[in-house]
Amino acid sequence: MKILILGGDGYLGWPTALHLSDGGHEVAVLDNFARRGYDFEMGVDSLVPIDTLQARIRAWRDLTGREIACYIGDLTDADFTCHVVREFGPDTIVHFAEQRAAPYSMVDRKHAVYTQVNNVVGTMNVLYAIAEINPDIHLVKLGTMGAYGEPNIDIEEGWLEIEHKGRKDRVLFPKRPGSFYHLSKVHDSHNIEFACRIWGIRATDLNQGIVYGQQTAETALDDRLATRYDYDAVFGTVLNRFVIQSVLGLPLTVYGNGSQVRGIIEIRDTVRCLQLACENPADRGEFRVFNQMTQSLSITQMAETIARVSPEKVSIDHLANPRVEEEGHHYNVVHSGLVDLGLDPHLLSDTLIESLFEITKRFADRVRPEAMVPTVDWRRSASPLGW
Amino acid sequence: MKILILGGDGYLGWPTALHLSDGGHEVAVLDNFARRGYDFEMGVDSLVPIDTLQARIRAWRDLTGREIACYIGDLTDADFTCHVVREFGPDTIVHFAEQRAAPYSMVDRKHAVYTQVNNVVGTMNVLYAIAEINPDIHLVKLGTMGAYGEPNIDIEEGWLEIEHKGRKDRVLFPKRPGSFYHLSKVHDSHNIEFACRIWGIRATDLNQGIVYGQQTAETALDDRLATRYDYDAVFGTVLNRFVIQSVLGLPLTVYGNGSQVRGIIEIRDTVRCLQLACENPADRGEFRVFNQMTQSLSITQMAETIARVSPEKVSIDHLANPRVEEEGHHYNVVHSGLVDLGLDPHLLSDTLIESLFEITKRFADRVRPEAMVPTVDWRRSASPLGW
Numbered sequence: 001m002k003i004l005i006l007g008g009d010g011y012l013g014w015p016t017a018l019h020l021s022d023g024g025h026e027v028a029v030l031d032n033f034a035r036r037g038y039d040f041e042m043g044v045d046s047l048v049p050i051d052t053l054q055a056r057i058r059a060w061r062d063l064t065g066r067e068i069a070c071y072i073g074d075l076t077d078a079d080f081t082c083h084v085v086r087e088f089g090p091d092t093i094v095h096f097a098e099q100r101a102a103p104y105s106m107v108d109r110k111h112a113v114y115t116q117v118n119n120v121v122g123t124m125n126v127l128y129a130i131a132e133i134n135p136d137i138h139l140v141k142l143g144t145m146g147a148y149g150e151p152n153i154d155i156e157e158g159w160l161e162i163e164h165k166g167r168k169d170r171v172l173f174p175k176r177p178g179s180f181y182h183l184s185k186v187h188d189s190h191n192i193e194f195a196c197r198i199w200g201i202r203a204t205d206l207n208q209g210i211v212y213g214q215q216t217a218e219t220a221l222d223d224r225l226a227t228r229y230d231y232d233a234v235f236g237t238v239l240n241r242f243v244i245q246s247v248l249g250l251p252l253t254v255y256g257n258g259s260q261v262r263g264i265i266e267i268r269d270t271v272r273c274l275q276l277a278c279e280n281p282a283d284r285g286e287f288r289v290f291n292q293m294t295q296s297l298s299i300t301q302m303a304e305t306i307a308r309v310s311p312e313k314v315s316i317d318h319l320a321n322p323r324v325e326e327e328g329h330h331y332n333v334v335h336s337g338l339v340d341l342g343l344d345p346h347l348l349s350d351t352l353i354e355s356l357f358e359i360t361k362r363f364a365d366r367v368r369p370e371a372m373v374p375t376v377d378w379r380r381s382a383s384p385l386g387w
Numbered sequence: 388m389k390i391l392i393l394g395g396d397g398y399l400g401w402p403t404a405l406h407l408s409d410g411g412h413e414v415a416v417l418d419n420f421a422r423r424g425y426d427f428e429m430g431v432d433s434l435v436p437i438d439t440l441q442a443r444i445r446a447w448r449d450l451t452g453r454e455i456a457c458y459i460g461d462l463t464d465a466d467f468t469c470h471v472v473r474e475f476g477p478d479t480i481v482h483f484a485e486q487r488a489a490p491y492s493m494v495d496r497k498h499a500v501y502t503q504v505n506n507v508v509g510t511m512n513v514l515y516a517i518a519e520i521n522p523d524i525h526l527v528k529l530g531t532m533g534a535y536g537e538p539n540i541d542i543e544e545g546w547l548e549i550e551h552k553g554r555k556d557r558v559l560f561p562k563r564p565g566s567f568y569h570l571s572k573v574h575d576s577h578n579i580e581f582a583c584r585i586w587g588i589r590a591t592d593l594n595q596g597i598v599y600g601q602q603t604a605e606t607a608l609d610d611r612l613a614t615r616y617d618y619d620a621v622f623g624t625v626l627n628r629f630v631i632q633s634v635l636g637l638p639l640t641v642y643g644n645g646s647q648v649r650g651i652i653e654i655r656d657t658v659r660c661l662q663l664a665c666e667n668p669a670d671r672g673e674f675r676v677f678n679q680m681t682q683s684l685s686i687t688q689m690a691e692t693i694a695r696v697s698p699e700k701v702s703i704d705h706l707a708n709p710r711v712e713e714e715g716h717h718y719n720v721v722h723s724g725l726v727d728l729g730l731d732p733h734l735l736s737d738t739l740i741e742s743l744f745e746i747t748k749r750f751a752d753r754v755r756p757e758a759m760v761p762t763v764d765w766r767r768s769a770s771p772l773g774w
Binding site: 078109112113116117120121124125128131132151152153154160162163164165167168169171172173174175176177178179180183186187190191193194197198199324330378379381382 | 465496499500503504507508511512515518519538539540541547549550551552554555556558559560561562563564565566567570573574577578580581584585586711717765766768769
């Protein structure tokens with residue numbers, strides 16, 4: 001099928017593009033390079049050097065003979081968005097193209113407003129493009145497990161069968177997100193569910209856990225195909241940051257007491273989940289939700305797992321939690337939808353971590369340890385960004 | 388107390404300003420006149436002529452000796468918003484300043500995006516201004532009953548005690564809004580609840596029913612104090628439109644079979660609810676929700692009530708429903724919070740309707756009947772606006 005990948009230059013968008021191209025699909029990527037711009041703003045860079053999007057696409061063609069089409073522009077530009085959907089004519093649109101870091105959204109008012117406007121308007125423009133041009137297009141939209149917050153009940157897959165005062169209904173799972181970024185995903189989900197209802201379009205919302213890892217079968221083929229690997233306190237996700245701290249012999253920094261439990265997923269499973277969602281589309285009018293994660297671990301368990309196999313002897317440091325989040329909470333998540341479609345999960349293992357240690361060692365001289373110190377404080381309305 | 392009324396030039400903002408000023412509070416109004424601008428776009432006008440905001444304020448001073456301060460500007464301009472909050476120094480901010488018509492938000496992509504960006508960003512700027520300048524300020528925010536949609540369970544006041552697989556939680560009531568406008572209110576509520584949680588601010592979210600009526604004790608003092616009265620298919624709410632159709636001897640136009648049930652409230656109760664919410668603030672960190680409505684009626688019941696007492700003999704016409712909404716649904720709403728604070732509701736009565744007939748007759752020559760024909764179709768991604 002023809003698949004358009006929005007945010008196809010990013011940490012996960014790029015490996016997904018390669019995986020779907022390798023799977024025989026006709027792939028196009030769209031990006032505005034906002035993610036590369038955030039690096040300039042923060043004075044950091046991916047630990048693993050990444051090539052330009054154009055060079056990556058050329059390398060993939062040279063290595064495999066497969067073409068990936070490329071559109072450079074911004075989804076908040078509705079004319080551009082419509083033009084691309086009309087010209088490429090996708091069967092499926094995979095939408096990674098949002099600002100995706102909670103701390104970045106919590107820097108100050110400007111970053112909060114930017115995150116919500118960028119994410120919500122970009123998605124609305126995609127919905128309108130689908131409704132106008134071809135309502136049969138399947139939208140596969142990236143969301144986040146973090147949008148659920150820490151409810152005291154089990155987390156179902158997007159919808160909840162509810163009984164109240166003797167009556168029943170099926171409702172969107174009530175969410176309690178923990179940042180203006182997470183809120184933007186909740187807003188998106190509400191908007192998309194409404195578009196399914198009024199226009200009969202088909203959508204799959206993927207509530208993704210924290211992703212770790214850096215290589216997929218496709219990116220590992222050649223250095224020119226590498227995807228980014230972030231370790232800074234803003235865009236670096238917790239497991240990747242722990243790996244880098246351990247290679248450098250630095251303490252693993254846990255926020256608060258570390259009893260917060262999070263759903264996680266390995267990057268190879270992410271690209272496989274995207275493939276399964278694309279190849280098994282939602283029905284017309286259906287707002288389908290999957291919890292895209294493979295296991296739950298507390299932050300302390302993640303730190304202990306890394307510390308146990310670390311090449312350096314490392315300690316675990318507890319920092320005052322800069323976020324407002326619950327500790328010691330209930331966390332039990334249903335995540336069977338993608339397994340039912342054929343996902344065979346990779347769980348966190350020594351093997352995977354060791355490959356991450358190798359990558360980190362190779363580029364250790366590129367790490368700026370200062371960038372790993374959290375500076376964005378949820379309790380303040382403005383924080384400094386970066387080191 | 389010092390009360391800043393955002394959207395203080397509007398249908399309800401202006402009568403609320405007068406009622407609170409009359410109640411002895413020090414009142415300021417803020418407006419960008421967006422609502423007057425929509426009239427130009429649609430080629431319509433309030434049935435009742437309204438004076439400029441400046442002239443209204445002068446008339447109120449001449450009649451009562453009471454001053455109302457006035458700020459002209461846009462909440463999406465964060466510098467302006469902060470400046471006003473800093474200069475006026477309110478104890479309470481009442482926030483009416485949003486695009487408030489579902490059909491307007493459903494015209495096309497531009498109107499949908501405008502509605503969500505205007506409403507969400509304006510509210511975020513207010514939240515940041517409160518957090519930065521004085522987190523003790525009580526935010527009283529107007530929402531809508533329509534944001535709930537038509538759940539098959541009873542509608543509680545904003546929060547829902549839930550039991551699932553043997554565990555319990557208290558969650559935001561899961562909503563299923565029926566337009567991009569209603570969605571913007573759901574987004575606002577999520578953002579405000581989060582701000583209460585992280586910054587400890589205090590907020591009251593008022594999910595208001597469909598308002599009818601045109602006069603309050605204060606606006607009735609003098610023609611120069613009149614508030615607007617809309618009858619067009621975009622901004623005219625259903626009961627007000629039925630009154631005008633009946634005075635003109637036109638059929639009352641019901642969308643669909645008319646079994647849709649809606650919560651309603653009279654304008655005098657609206658201003659009283661606002662006073663009660665302001666004078667009984669939420670606690671620090673509390674996100675308090677009231678369902679601001681006094682009774683539930685089906686659209687058919689509303690039409691029959693008007694037809695029964697109409698000065699002209701009128702029929703009831705059923706139009707194909709331009710909206711996507713359920714008919715024949717369950718609708719049972721808890722709305723005791725404001726009654727507990729002291730609200731003594733006015734229910735829909737012949738007396739009230741007769742006063743509306745008088746007003747309508749006085750200005751009947753200003754009606755453009757074409758503007759009452761619905762043109763915005765929920766099932767299309769773009770519709771013509773207005774007649």
